[in-house]
Amino acid sequence: MPETLELVGVLLAAGRGQRFDPSGVQNKLLQPLASGDPVVAASARNLLAAVPRVLAVVRRGDAALADLLAQLGCEVLVCDNADDGMAASLTLALRSSSTAAGWLIALGDMPYVQPQTMRELLATIGRGARIAAPVYQGQRGNPVAFSAYHLPLLLALQGDQGARAILKNHAVSELVVDDEGVIRDIDTRADL
Numbered sequence: 001m002p003e004t005l006e007l008v009g010v011l012l013a014a015g016r017g018q019r020f021d022p023s024g025v026q027n028k029l030l031q032p033l034a035s036g037d038p039v040v041a042a043s044a045r046n047l048l049a050a051v052p053r054v055l056a057v058v059r060r061g062d063a064a065l066a067d068l069l070a071q072l073g074c075e076v077l078v079c080d081n082a083d084d085g086m087a088a089s090l091t092l093a094l095r096s097s098s099t100a101a102g103w104l105i106a107l108g109d110m111p112y113v114q115p116q117t118m119r120e121l122l123a124t125i126g127r128g129a130r131i132a133a134p135v136y137q138g139q140r141g142n143p144v145a146f147s148a149y150h151l152p153l154l155l156a157l158q159g160d161q162g163a164r165a166i167l168k169n170h171a172v173s174e175l176v177v178d179d180e181g182v183i184r185d186i187d188t189r190a191d192l
Contacts, residue, residue, distance in 0.1 A: 007122050007145075008100040009047045009054035010093040011074060013040050013065060013108030014082035028186055029065060029108050039186050040065060042111030044072045047143075050118030051104055055096060057082075057089040085160030094154055101125075105163070106143035112181030113143060120175055121145040129173035131166070134182040140167075140174065141182030 013029055029040035037045075047054050056074035058066045059082035066076045077096055081088045090105065097103070102125040104118055117134055124132035125145045132145040144163065146154060153166050 006053065006097075006100045007051055007102045007104065007125065008093075008097045009051040009118075010090065010097075010103050010105045011040075011044055011047055011054055011056040011069070011108055012086060012089050012093075012105065013043075013069065014057050014059040014062075014079045014089040015086070015108075027062065027065060030068070031186075033111060037111070038068065039111050040108045041068060041072060043106060043108050043113075044069055044074055046111070046113055046115050047104070047106050047118060048073055049115035051122060053097075055093045056108075057093050059083075085158070087157035087159055090163070091155050091157060094151065098151065100148060102145060102147040104143050104145045107185065109186040110142055110181065110184065111186065112184045114179045114181055117175075117177050117179045117182060118143060120177070124173050124175055131170060131172045133167065133172050133174055134177045134179065135174045136177055136180055136182050139183050140172075142185075143182075 030038045032038060033042055054074045055077055056069040057077045057079050060078050060080050070076050077092055079089045079092050104122055121132045122145055125147050130147045130149045134141050150166060
């Protein structure tokens with residue numbers, strides 16, 4: 001059992017965004033939304049509004065992104081092996097907060113998730129659920145919350161599938177939400 005009841009937000013922001021810019025020149029997370037905020041700033045602000053401690057994972061050499069996230073109040077972790085896939089970023093954050101009671105795992109390219117949705121997912125974990133995921137109009141989305149119960153499985157993840165296998169093979173408390181943001185990400189310029 002964890003020594004603390006702390007729930008931690010994890011913001012995964014170490015991807016290359018190949019679909020957005022195959023050349024890799026423009027970081028999609030730094031592109032402005034209609035509001036003028038960079039994509040990742042909106043994602044981070046929403047997560048910070050839901051949970052007091054947020055670990056943001058970036059790739060080595062992405063100083064602009066790291067600086068922005070630090071200024072917003074995130075604890076920035078640099079993932080040296082980010083090219084190994086999303087699991088490398090996730091496990092880095094989990095190892096850095098391994099005594100937490102649970103985590104809300106959010107994606108840097110999903111700036112429209114409402115903080116209230118995130119708070120409700122965390123509350124579901126606080127009430128004893130082991131996994132909580134939002135569902136919008138029948139479609140399961142992100143972010144996903146995990147209790148410490150699943151830490152060993154999460155730390156064993158590899159590659160770019162994230163925690164899909166865990167979600168597929170274990171009970172998930174589904175939270176029906178009226179929040180389109182849980183299924184809306186930024187993959188292409190048109191998504192901005």
